[in-house]
Amino acid sequence: CPYMKPFIYMKKKGIHIINLNKTISKLHKYCNLLKEIVASGKNILFIATKKQAKFIVEETSKKNNMPYVTERWLGGLLTNFSTFHKSICKLNTLEIEKKTGTYNSLSKKELLMIERIKNKLDENVGSISTMNNLPEAIFIVDIVCENIALKEAKKLQIPIFALIDTNSDPRSVDY
Template identity: 55%
Template sequence: MEKIEVKELLEAGVHFGHLTRKWDPNMAPYIYMERNGIHIINLYKTAAKIEETSEALKKIAASGKKILFVATKKQAKDIVAEKAGAVTMPYITERWPGGMLTNFVTIRKAVKKMASIDRMKKDGTFLTLSKKERLQVDRLRAKLEKNLGSISDMTRLPGALFVVDIKREHIAIREAQKLNIPIFAMVDTNSDPRQVDYVIPANDDASKSIDKVLTIVTSAIADGLSERKSDKTDKDAKDEKVEKTETKAATKKVAADEEE
């Protein structure tokens, strides 16, 4: 897991909060001072919280559950798509599809629809449609891809949610709360941290800040995934050993029985 350097967080501008008049008083414990009408976040607290968050995310990844990343603001979209995609985690960077979690069955249906269109294209059924129908199917496929493409592999509810800007993604937060899905988030000084299980007090507007935090947490997820892989390899090797021993014993027994 990456070592968290306060100096690097400072260079990425993670400490810049919002204007003091826009603050949420519940963020007070994470605020270091006020400078030129802007709240400055205490980076030592941020570093400790990133560490705590990374540890928890690593465990979730190692358990085989998915972590769904949510960030629809312009400066976070590409970063989230890149970082979450690199560790094969699902993400939503377009509009949050209402009921994405609370009505997961319907969302799964839409994803299956996408898969069936892909099958049609592979097996040639698509070409038997009229030009107009093909155009409609293509439009539908593009729309589904835009909204749900990155979650097409998510066959069950995620084990956790990672959100950039909880004020903006309030619908996603509400759905996760209803289903008791743990929420991890970058929380700026204008938001209420009580809505989140794992708070990372940080500037959620600057792309450098978002990039820095996501690089650290996704590196922890990657560690969790490789831990899971090596555990699986060990288990397979153990099973193989047991199988060989059992086969040997059975062969010996058969030989002994035949001698008798």
């Protein structure tokens, strides 16, 4: 992408070498903005479905009690958040009921059905179960892979932080 040219040091055997001097200054600036958002008690939704980034995003998000998506992006997660929030509430309710022993009087079949529902909800919305409302910002690893999340955030005017590759257009993100 021609807009990434200032951040490319050189091209060697078809591979772009990133200019670390220009990149590091931007990285420090945007990390400080992210720290301010977190310090104010607001959530940042981290999104990384690429195999290379899944683990680090999941571990870091869990450690900082932030919502994250490392599996398939569920269309409408941001633009139709009220529906997803109902699923999050249902999951939280099921977990509380399980801990308090509400299910002790149920039959094996009923327990199995509830467990299946809980597992499906956990698979779909478990990583965002701490989100009670839309995030203050989103952080995307690779906007080419996460283009639907990018479009949803733009539509809702949620600030977008991203790590982008040299084949991406940096104008499509805020930071």
